[in-house]
Amino acid sequence: MDTIHIRGGRRLKGRIPVSGAKNAALPLMTASLLTDEPLTLTNMPRLADVRTLGRLLDVLGADMSLDEGADADVMTLHAKDIRSTTAPYEIVSKIRASFWVLGPLLARCHEAKVSLPGGCAIGARPVDLYIKGLQKMGAGIDLVDGYVHASAPGGLKGAVIRSPIVSVGATHTLMMAATLADGLTVLENAAREPEIVDVANCLVAMGAKIEGIGTSTLRIEGVERLHGATHRVISDRIEAGTYAIAAAMTGGEIVLEGAIGETFEAALSVLRAAGAEVESEQGAVRVARNGARLQATDVVTQVFPGFPTDLQAQFMALMTVAEGESEITETIFENRFMHVQELARFGADISLHGDKALVRGVEKLKGAPVMASDLRASAALIIAGLAAEGETIVNRVYHLDRGFERIEAKLSACGAEIWREKATQ
Ligand code: UD1
Numbered sequence: 326m327d328t329i330h331i332r333g334g335r336r337l338k339g340r341i342p343v344s345g346a347k348n349a350a351l352p353l354m355t356a357s358l359l360t361d362e363p364l365t366l367t368n369m370p371r372l373a374d375v376r377t378l379g380r381l382l383d384v385l386g387a388d389m390s391l392d393e394g395a396d397a398d399v400m401t402l403h404a405k406d407i408r409s410t411t412a413p414y415e416i417v418s419k420i421r422a423s424f425w426v427l428g429p430l431l432a433r434c435h436e437a438k439v440s441l442p443g444g445c446a447i448g449a450r451p452v453d454l455y456i457k458g459l460q461k462m463g464a465g466i467d468l469v470d471g472y473v474h475a476s477a478p479g480g481l482k483g484a485v486i487r488s489p490i491v492s493v494g495a496t497h498t499l500m501m502a503a504t505l506a507d508g509l510t511v512l513e514n515a516a517r518e519p520e521i522v523d524v525a526n527c528l529v530a531m532g533a534k535i536e537g538i539g540t541s542t543l544r545i546e547g548v549e550r551l552h553g554a555t556h557r558v559i560s561d562r563i564e565a566g567t568y569a570i571a572a573a574m575t576g577g578e579i580v581l582e583g584a585i586g587e588t589f590e591a592a593l594s595v596l597r598a599a600g601a602e603v604e605s606e607q608g609a610v611r612v613a614r615n616g617a618r619l620q621a622t623d624v625v626t627q628v629f630p631g632f633p634t635d636l637q638a639q640f641m642a643l644m645t646v647a648e649g650e651s652e653i654t655e656t657i658f659e660n661r662f663m664h665v666q667e668l669a670r671f672g673a674d675i676s677l678h679g680d681k682a683l684v685r686g687v688e689k690l691k692g693a694p695v696m697a698s699d700l701r702a703s704a705a706l707i708i709a710g711l712a713a714e715g716e717t718i719v720n721r722v723y724h725l726d727r728g729f730e731r732i733e734a735k736l737s738a739c740g741a742e743i744w745r746e747k748a749t750q
Pocket residue numbers: 347348349351421422448449450451452453454455456490491492493494495634635657658659
């Protein structure tokens with residue numbers, strides 16, 4: 326397996342182009358199953374998860390063509406005929422978002438058999454909300470041998486669905502299902518993450534009727550059919566937030582090209598509170614820190630527009646060297662502190678108390694061999710390694726490759742000493 330090596334202590338200075346958002350690109354790809362016409366997605370990130378989902382869509386019947394650009398790809402998916410309505414375990418167990426084909430398949434073909442999902446091991450991650458929502462829309466659902474068997478022989482029917490908690494995946498799934506259902510669906514307490522907005526806008530470009538985009542109540546009037554469209558994937562607020570934290574960690578100055586400040590304002594305001602300089606510019610965000618030490622700052626993860634859980638690990642890495650004690654509370658996933666024991670290898674002082682981590686800032690981190698446990702946690706280890714004295718070796722980087730495009734190249738271009746060593750077979 327490849328490893329990433331970092332010799333820490335360099336200040337980052339330069340410009341980083343932010344890629345298209347993984348968490349928008351994946352559901353956008355599944356939306357291609359809703360129409361027999363081509364869906365073209367521009368600004369597609371080059372990630373392992375995109376390739377994995379592409380393999381699943383191919384099995385289901387979407388032909389894919391990829392036009393590789395210098396910074397981003399253009400992907401066209403054409404599901405003229407659905408070849409299969411079964412999403413097999415071998416693929417769905419690799420990434421959770423592939424479970425989301427359930428909504429479009431059921432809406433278009435009135436049946437689907439989808440393996441229960443996998444993805445990052447950051448908690449129990451059940452799918453009860455997806456199932457209850459689809460049942461309300463008239464689907465019959467059975468769980469057999471680890472597969473969700475869903476069928477709606479007469480087609481899905483519009484319904485009012487109030488979710489007890491905000492779920493990104495359930496909102497994507499039910500919103501897509503509702504586009505082709507008979508009548509009006511109202512999704513109450515829906516997620517309103519920027520990636521949901523991006524997907525909703527794409528669905529509208531495909532002919533869907535959706536009101537309330539960007540709010541927590543979505544009203545979707547089903548239509549007979551959707552058509553093809555071309556859509557640009559929104560820029561990745563989690564990637565941008567990760568590099569913003571890296572800039573604050575190492576000092577120096579980074580301009581995040583293509584970053585949309587409003588999509589991660591909660592993270593930017595916490596960085597400001599910790600002592601970083603942050604300016605949102607037209608089409609970019611600039612993050613800098615002069616020599617002064619960062620101040621400990623508390624965060625609580627929340628659904629959008631709150632501080633995103635997907636930046637919690639990276640922010641914790643930053644707080645390990647801040648002055649004072651910071652309390653980091655994780656409210657979205659119950660088991661998302663696996664990075665704590667790895668950060669301890671750098672000499673970080675962190676204790677866990679239920680859903681809270683108490684981080685006591687130390688003067689310096691020391692490089693260490695560490696193990697990535699999940700996608701965002703891997704980024705936290707890179708951030709710690711960038712500031713640590715000496716060499717850090719990050720193992721299991723396949724987690725990183727799932728969601729961060731060319732991370733070594735982007736950081737090296739800003740002066741970081743970071744390189745990948747290929748596994749010798
Ligand atoms: C998505 C993101 C992930 C992010 C998360 C929260 C993608 C590909 N992944 O994941 O990066 O960390 O949103 O912003 O976009 N839940 C239930 N029952 C359900 C569904 C969810 O109890 O049926 C719970 C989950 O266990 C979790 C909470 O709801 O505690 C939020 O999860 P959800 O928003 O669904 O996360 P994902 O869509 O899996």
